[in-house]
Amino acid sequence: MNSERPEEAEEPEKPLGRDRGTPIGRRVLLGTLGLGALGVVAAPTLQRGMESFLAGAAEKDPTGLTGLLPNGGGFRYYSVTSSVPRKNAQNYQLKIDGLVDRPTTYTLADLRAMPQTRMVKDVQCVTGWRVPGTPFEGVRLSRLLDAAGVRSSAGAVRFTCFDGAYTESLTLDQARRADVLVALRMQDKNLSHSHGGPVRLYVAPMYFYKSAKWLSGITVTEDVQAGYWENRGYDIDAWVGRSNGRDDEPTS
Ligand SMILES: Nc1nc2c(c(=O)[nH]1)N[C@H]1C(S)=C(S)[C@@H](COP(=O)(O)O)O[C@H]1N2
Ligand SMILES: [Mo]
Secondary structure: OOOOOOOHHHHHOOOOOHHOOOOHHHHHHHHHHHHHHHHHHHHHHHHHHHHHHHHHHHHHOOOOHHHHOOOOOOOOOOOOOOOOOOOOOOOOOOOEOOEEEEEEEOOHHHHHOOOOOEEEEEEEEOEEEEEEEEEEEEEHHHHHHHHEEOOOEEEEEEEEEEEOEEEEEEEHHHHHHOOEEEEEEEEOOEOOOOOOOOOOOEEEEEOHHHOOOOOEEEEEEOOOOOOHHHHHHHOOOOOOOOOOOOOOOOOO
């Protein structure tokens, strides 16, 4: 039987500003507004603290709904694991192996000493949010592949992360594009832990799930292997505007 007084009649939902189209439960809405007030109080002086607080909350929210909280830049923080170890210049390592002549392990200092490429493009997540004109800076992946000496039998590259769970991959042709970086900086700052620092992948022309955070391994392989989200339904060739049934404006 139908309830005579459905809850909605008493509590009409309000649209949530920049996320009008997102279906969002009342409890989450109220939580968001509460944190919004906190943000207004805390943001001017505690932006960094707020960022890590939000990142911590996001890490415990597999739905990604904490991404709707105000975060000063339009980004949402995603992690598929509940916690991620912190790495810095003292203990960070990036290992390149697989079908290469010269397997190599780079420190952060090694990567910083290489020629850096900076580009400014929109970021597009497959769930719909887009952040305009975001600077990324780092070493071209093609340079690292050339230095390692890719063997002729190779056809793809697989990426692993020190969160211990996330994976991605690209064909060798995609990986060698000039707009694919092993990024050390984002928004003209060293990559923060929440954004995948100290080093993340940046695949400018593809949906942001390709840009693996907390990058720790690059393995040259024969064939493309589906990554974490691709095993859960996302397209392997993730061109912005030409995949995942979406028609967003291309980013690169
Ligand atoms: N290691 C790792 N990388 C990741 C993810 C993740 O959960 N873990 N999420 C992906 C997705 S779906 C997006 S939209 C972006 C989010 O990046 P951000 O947290 O810096 O906004 O990271 C991508 N790379
Ligand atoms: Mo995403």
